[in-house]
Amino acid sequence: MxxxxxxxxxxxxxxxxxxxxxxxxxxxxxxxxxxxxxxxEVYTNLVATSGTVTLNGKPLPSAAITFIPVGHEAVRRAYGKTDATGRYELMTPVRGRAIEDSKGAIPGKYQVMINKLRMPDGSDVAEEVTDADAMEKGAVESLPAIYSDPEKTRLTADVSKAGEQGTEINFDLKAK
Known part of the structure; x- marks a missing residue:
């Protein structure tokens, strides 16, 4: 039972x-x-955003540039990397979108952070090495905190839909 x-x-x-x-x-x-x-919908209206980053008047190659939205927590950051001439193009990664459809930034105001890692011997980080791997090997930030630290950066940008050519935003950094 x-x-x-x-x-x-x-x-x-x-x-x-x-x-x-x-x-x-x-x-x-x-x-x-x-x-x-x-x-x-906010991600369907990306504005082509590019520019040049210089340090003391010279192109800054292999620098990472991050546009951090101001006042919009829901908006994603836009990212780019400078080439040998200091030129960058931003992209805003969105799940479900191809990389070529993610080029640009959402219109609005941004705080800008620019980072440039250097190896302990002063050389640039090799293109094929990730930042995480470079840091494990002793790479350190080479730019002043007023450009590279999200809490201290003084750089700002305003991305607008004004022109059909996109937005050109240049940064001329100064360091001793």
Missing amino acids: KFENCINKSTLTCRRSWPVSCLLVLLGTLYGCGSSAEIP
Whole structure:
């Protein structure tokens, strides 16, 4: 008898929890669907944003540039890297969008951070080496905190949709 009571109790418990489990699975599926395929409208109006970064009047190659939105927590940061001539182009990575469709920045005001890592011997970090790997090998920030620290940077930018050519924003950094 005790065995039958256990079977009946476990069957009853299973019958009660089964609909709840199905509901949780259904809600999880619905929550995960749709939202990832839809790109928020704010990300469909990216403005081509580029420029040149110089240090003491000379091009600053291999520097990372980050545009941090001011007053808009929901807006993503825009990123770029300077080439040998100090030129950069920004992109705003958005899940579900190809890289070529992510070029540019969302119109608005930004705080700007520019970073340039150097190896302990003073050389530039090799192009194929990630920043994390370079830092493990002793690479350090070479730019003053007023450019490279998100808490101390004085650099700002305003990306606007004014021109069809995009927005050109140049930075002339000064260091001793």
